[in-house]
Amino acid sequence: MRVAVYAVWNGRVWAIRRSLDMRVDVLWWNRNKDKLGKTAKLVFLSEAMAYSLAVEVEQEFEEQPGMESWDLGKWSTFVHEMLWDVKRESQGGWIWDLHEAAPEAVQRLLAEPAGAGRMEAALHTAGVMEELGGQAALLSKLLHGRSLLAAEVESLLQDAAPGLAGAWFSAVQLASLQGRLALDAGVAADARPRRPGRGPLRLGRDRLPRCRRCGSEATGAAPCAACGRADCAYCEACLALGRSRACSLLLRSAAGGASAVRAAAEQSTAAVRGRWGLSAAQGDAACAALGFLAEPPRKGSAERSGRAWWPLSAPAGLAVPGGKPCAPPAGSYAQGEIAPSRFLLWAVTGAGKTEMIFPLLSSILEQGGRVLVATPRRDVVLELAPRLAKAFEGTRMVTLYGGSTERWQPGDLTLATTHQLMRFYRAFDLVIIDELDAFPYHNDPMLAFAAQNACKPDGKFVYLSATPPRPLQKEAARGTLHHAKVPVRFHGHPLPVPKRITMKSIEQCLRQPHLLKKLTEALRESLERDAQVFLFVSRIRHIDPLVRILGRILAGYCVEGTSSEDPQRAAKVTRFRGREIRLLVTTTILERGVTVPRSDVFIADADSGLFDEASLVQMAGRAGRSSEDPAGKVIFASPEWTHSQKRAVKQITSMNLIARKNGYLKES
Incomplete structure (x- = not known):
């Protein structure tokens, strides 16, 4: 995307602004010139600057002594020095003292065709600005509390306001001048700290830009047809929601109103x-x-x-006449x-x-x-x-x-x-x-x-x-x-506290199945008490061979396995809930969100580095959830007794103590 860039002097301070439709800005400042100083002026710097560069110029701009008397040549040199490592942008600028008649260049601007994405009508004619004001109000309402890239805004308008779709740049520009919307780049570098007394700032490329939508460092860069830059930065972290680029327009509008x-x-x-x-x-x-x-x-x-x-x-920005400045687009x-x-x-x-x-x-x-x-x-x-x-x-x-x-x-x-x-x-x-x-x-x-x-x-x-x-x-x-x-479940019974079985790792047991004896005896006890059994393992590759071995040892009981790679996972969970499957060998994919009445939990290789305290507590939480069987069994099976296992047991025990102390537990 390319935008117009200009400087505005309100009689006290200078600021750089960027515009999606320069006609809107010209008419806005002309209408509000009485609220500015008697020496207020606009300096038009570029009609089509790459959006990413325009954001940098606005961000990094520092006022220089005597700017009020600069001519176009001085301004052109200043901007070029700011963009020292970028090809000089075409200027074709003008300077307008707002309390004097508009120069011929401004009049031509207002009479020229609008351009893609903008309101086609001549904005300076009777009633058109009022119509545009209505469009700006509608856009502000639709974007209330939103943070959207231009492509997402277009999608929203196709759904909610088809009449504005494809021609909303002018309305957005007016809304931003009114302080209703903040316009930012999808990706931009943080502004450098201000240091007084410096000369024109040369914009370096030593700072990695960040995505304004997700906050991630934007490490990708590629040629971009939209802005013409060969190194347009983009964010790889949030690509699933649409590409956020340095030249992408990001619109934000904070929801207002009293706090509920x-x-x-x-x-x-x-x-x-x-x-x-x-x-x-x-x-x-x-x-x-x-x-x-x-x-x-x-x-x-x-x-x-x-x-x-x-x-x-x-x-950096300039206070908006007749409205409050937008909230910073920062995260x-x-x-x-x-x-x-x-x-x-x-x-x-x-x-x-x-x-x-x-x-x-x-x-x-x-x-x-x-x-x-x-x-x-x-x-x-x-x-x-x-x-x-x-x-x-x-x-x-x-x-x-x-x-x-x-x-x-x-x-x-x-x-x-x-x-x-x-x-x-x-x-x-x-x-x-x-x-x-x-x-x-x-x-x-x-x-x-x-x-x-x-x-x-x-x-x-x-x-x-x-x-x-x-x-x-x-x-x-x-x-x-x-x-x-x-610290207690809805049924008022204490949480099952995990017990320990010392045994060899599953990797060794698969090579020597007789090492599974302790585990299989405990599994048989659970099955014989009519429980559904979760057997959690740390590796997907262990599931199929373990299912084959347990199927032979526990003949008469249906043993199945599932993981994130299993296309039949949902069907197997349904069969497990329906008691068609009695023992389900699985990974942590089922550590949350699955409630099966009358269930016991076994965690093989509980000392694995893949099982932290949270995972162990969550897996243990599959047992004892039913009021009919609140004392389900939880077994940690491993050769080592790790800190994660100890902390998990301590957390569960601590919750039971708190529940008992506060009188939340039912009497046995």
């Missing part, structure tokens, strides 16, 4: 439990979270939690600015986390706020959607995932996979991240960046997890992170 979080009120445990049918432990945790929502926001309260919230600086919050604070709902597997968030959703929705529930996997989104729709009838709910037909629909309650968060910008009063520790959210700074971008500065985060990452556990222990623990 501030209006949230604390409620009594009895009232919450009675309305939503929660257990004592669930009710106490929900009320603690409601108390957190009712607290006023604090400056700088957003914590980093071991993830990279990269600081992206706002571009982080400025120092001292109010930023979303966090609450951890630490609930054991099978505790009923979904039901516990109902009071939180209701608290915000009843105040007219917007809520986002994000979960890592599409299947969880599809499972939660009918439950939330039933609990909140009459609420506009949108369900977003790859291929969703609702991606451009507005909603008060949004249920989405975490990747979809990259299309939002400061849109939600409350953001709930489910399964914080799960793939792909865990250890992915891109998704953490997107989540923070999606929340309003004075909004709140609630994290849901049965196995929070260690940094969050430490913060909770230190008292620096608001949190509540739900």
